[in-house]
Amino acid sequence: MTRLGLSVHDVLTTTRSVRKRLDFDRSVDDNLLRECLDYTVQAPTGSNSQGWRFVVVTDPEKKAGLGELYRRGWEQYAGMSASALSLAGGEDSERATQQMRVMQSAAYLAENMHRVPAMVIPCLPGRINQSGFGATSSLASIIPSTWSFMLAARERGLGTCWTTIHLLFEEEAAELLHIPYEEVSQVALITVGHTLGTDFKPASRDGGAAAVTSWNTWD
Ligand SMILES: Cc1cc2nc3c(=O)[nH]c(=O)nc-3n(C[C@H](O)[C@H](O)[C@H](O)COP(=O)(O)O)c2cc1C
Numbered sequence: 001m002t003r004l005g006l007s008v009h010d011v012l013t014t015t016r017s018v019r020k021r022l023d024f025d026r027s028v029d030d031n032l033l034r035e036c037l038d039y040t041v042q043a044p045t046g047s048n049s050q051g052w053r054f055v056v057v058t059d060p061e062k063k064a065g066l067g068e069l070y071r072r073g074w075e076q077y078a079g080m081s082a083s084a085l086s087l088a089g090g091e092d093s094e095r096a097t098q099q100m101r102v103m104q105s106a107a108y109l110a111e112n113m114h115r116v117p118a119m120v121i122p123c124l125p126g127r128i129n130q131s132g133f134g135a136t137s138s139l140a141s142i143i144p145s146t147w148s149f150m151l152a153a154r155e156r157g158l159g160t161c162w163t164t165i166h167l168l169f170e171e172e173a174a175e176l177l178h179i180p181y182e183e184v185s186q187v188a189l190i191t192v193g194h195t196l197g198t199d200f201k202p203a204s205r206d207g208g209a210a211a212v213t214s215w216n217t218w219d
Contacts, residue, residue: 011151023193039145039149068114098204117192121187122142122187125185159194160191
């Protein structure tokens with residue numbers, strides 16, 4: 001089975017960050033990854049620049065190397081987040097509980113990163129050291145295409161998670177994968193694997209879209 005037959009509505013509302021429900025023991029067929037990657041190049045890019053590149057990692061040694069970098073990054077990040085969480089707890093405990101669940105799930109992924117069946121690293125040309133117009137144009141020329149990949153994956157029974165922690169050691173990851181660091185920026189590391197079960201729920205977001213949308217003027 002390579003398609004779940006989900007509606008557009010279901011794909012758009014149930015594509016979650018999958019960590020604990022990833023099947024680490026089932027490999028992902030290269031052709032299934034190719035099918036999902038085909039959607040990436042249908043996304044928009046600034047000035048139709050099409051500078052996107054995707055590095056797919058399935059080699060166990062390379063995954064182990066990236067897993068090690070990720071775990072090192074996680075240790076740094078988890079320490080910072082723990083203090084942020086204790087602050088958040090005082091203000092809104094429901095939100096803090098949700099964050100705690102995310103942290104536990106993220107810790108599980110960090111421990112098991114090397115077991116993830118496939119990793120996809122979206123890249124864009126140049127180093128991201130601009131601000132404003134330049135930076136947003138660069139990033140927005142790779143993020144929609146990567147999200148298309150993740151949506152297509154969901155419809156095929158694959159779970160993904162957008163991760164960025166390995167970027168704390170981006171140069172080392174570049175060396176491992178022979179990515180020319182000075183000329184190419186890695187934007188994320190998308191973990192990919194078959195999901196354990198295929199039923200996922202819409203997320204609970206504070207107030208929904210209405211709470212974060214203004215019409216015609218900010219206030
Ligand atoms: C820019 C960005 C960076 C993220 N980095 C990580 C990460 O390094 N590790 C991780 O486990 N999840 C990461 N996530 C996933 C978020 O934690 C997740 O989207 C959030 O908790 C909401 O959960 P949901 O995607 O299931 O709705 C990242 C998401 C985004 C958009």
